[in-house]
Amino acid sequence: MSNSSNFFLNNFFELENTPCECKKETVHTAPGVDPSFVLKVCANPNANSLHFSYSAQKGLNLSGNAGGIITENILGQLLAIKPNDVDGTISFLEKYGFIFPISSEMYETIDGTVLLEILNRIKATVKLMSAIAGKKDYKAILIYTTYLLFSEPIEMKLSSITYNTNFHEFTNLIRTYNIIPDLHRNQEFFDTECISIFDTLKGDFEKLDINEIAGMSEGSGVTGLTGSRDYYFRNLFCLYTTYNMANDNLRNIIDFYYNYQKKVSIIKNVEPTRITYYSSPNKENFSDEMKEMLVKIAKIVISEEINANLHNICPQLEINALTPTWKLNSLLEALYFSVFYMKPGVELYKECENPNCKHEKYFLINATVTNKKYCCPACANAAAQRRSRQRKLNK
Numbered sequence: 583m584s585n586s587s588n589f590f591l592n593n594f595f596e597l598e599n600t601p602c603e604c605k606k607e608t609v610h611t612a613p614g615v616d617p618s619f620v621l622k623v624c625a626n627p628n629a630n631s632l633h634f635s636y637s638a639q640k641g642l643n644l645s646g647n648a649g650g651i652i653t654e655n656i657l658g659q660l661l662a663i664k665p666n667d668v669d670g671t672i673s674f675l676e677k678y679g680f681i682f683p684i685s686s687e688m689y690e691t692i693d694g695t696v697l698l699e700i701l702n703r704i705k706a707t708v709k710l711m712s713a714i715a716g717k718k719d720y721k722a723i724l725i726y727t728t729y730l731l732f733s734e735p736i737e738m739k740l741s742s743i744t745y746n747t748n749f750h751e752f753t754n755l756i757r758t759y760n761i762i763p764d765l766h767r768n769q770e771f772f773d774t775e776c777i778s779i780f781d782t783l784k785g786d787f788e789k790l791d792i793n794e795i796a797g798m799s800e801g802s803g804v805t806g807l808t809g810s811r812d813y814y815f816r817n818l819f820c821l822y823t824t825y826n827m828a829n830d831n832l833r834n835i836i837d838f839y840y841n842y843q844k845k846v847s848i849i850k851n852v853e854p855t856r857i858t859y860y861s862s863p864n865k866e867n868f869s870d871e872m873k874e875m876l877v878k879i880a881k882i883v884i885s886e887e888i889n890a891n892l893h894n895i896c897p898q899l900e901i902n903a904l905t906p907t908w909k910l911n912s913l914l915e916a917l918y919f920s921v922f923y924m925k926p927g928v929e930l931y932k933e934c935e936n937p938n939c940k941h942e943k944y945f946l947i948n949a950t951v952t953n954k955k956y957c958c959p960a961c962a963n964a965a966a967q968r969r970s971r972q973r974k975l976n977k
């Protein structure tokens with residue numbers, strides 16, 4: 583067997599990336615308003631190109647020309663960057679190159695917020711996969727799923743490609759769909775002042791009464807339901823009551839968010855790691871049926887995110903040895919492809935429990951290993967010493 587086919591057996595895929603220069607410009611738009619950031623990025627074709635490879639259990643690595651690993655676990659390093667950390671993101675890009683192919687002749691101008699959002703989405707996808715593996719963390723599942731479904735779609739335009747994050751049918755509908763129930767031709771409403779909607783969460787018909795239908799249809803909201811005048815909640819009501827769909831997945835998403843918000847609390851704002859509500863959430867109403875449906879929705883969202891980011895990857899046969907390879911187009915694809923190869927429920931990314939971790943922060947472990955808390959022996963020692971100091975202080 584030749585070396586190259588061994589290489590393909592050991593490495594699931596490879597990618598060459600060009601190092602880049604990345605300059606930050608601070609834009610002050612108005613007094614008292616936080617500044618925004620524009621990045622000027624340019625590929626540096628004179629520097630040695632960066633070679634990435636993916637192997638099982640080790641994740642995505644930066645390797646040398648001879649195949650030796652220079653840096654392990656690139657995805658774990660990305661996960662450790664905080665959602666709004668522009669400088670941390672720049673140093674990641676300067677180390678590993680830009681996430682898409684860029685010009686080497688001129689600076690390309692990148693909106694800092696757009697770049698952070700694209701990276702926040704892949705982080706949310708990986709953390710969501712980890713949250714559903716092993717012992718389920720429902721709060722995390724809800725936050726990441728909701729962030730991926732509800733946040734504003736964004737677009738990055740570069741000289742060679744345009745990338746868009748509008749992957750989910752629901753994301754588009756919740757912004758646009760506003761058809762209210764037509765009561766004039768509704769015999770049930772004429773007879774009973776109610777309309778029945780088949781609800782997949784309940785597994786039965788849900789009856790909506792005249793107060794709810796009128797309040798939601800007119801836009802004045804429902805008495806006692808704080809936040810029910812919210813624009814997205816109203817569109818969700820329209821989807822729940824009048825949208826005809828053949829797609830079960832979409833119906834589950836709509837039914838979950840309608841029930842969750844009616845019974846727990848209406849969502850005011852969604853950020854990468856946090857949801858805010860119009861009123862204090864009634865957590866006791868977050869039922870087991872809702873949790874089960876949420877996990878199903880999380881799986882739909884993960885698969886849509888990953889599929890959308892992989893669809894330009896092609897299998898290819900290398901000419902000389904006729905060995906099979908994958909042709910990847912960007913570092914972002916390589917990052918998503920390494921999520922694709924993570925075995926759901928088998929491998930997951932865990933955050934090191936040493937608060938001062940300077941090592942891997944997020945490390946890849948087997949989902950069945952529940953007692954590994956630290957990324958390395960040094961962090962385990964540091965945490966043990968910290969605990970013993972704390973015990974002495976408390977004496």
Ligand SMILES: [Zn+2]
Nearest residue numbers: 934939957961
């Ligand atoms: Zn650590």
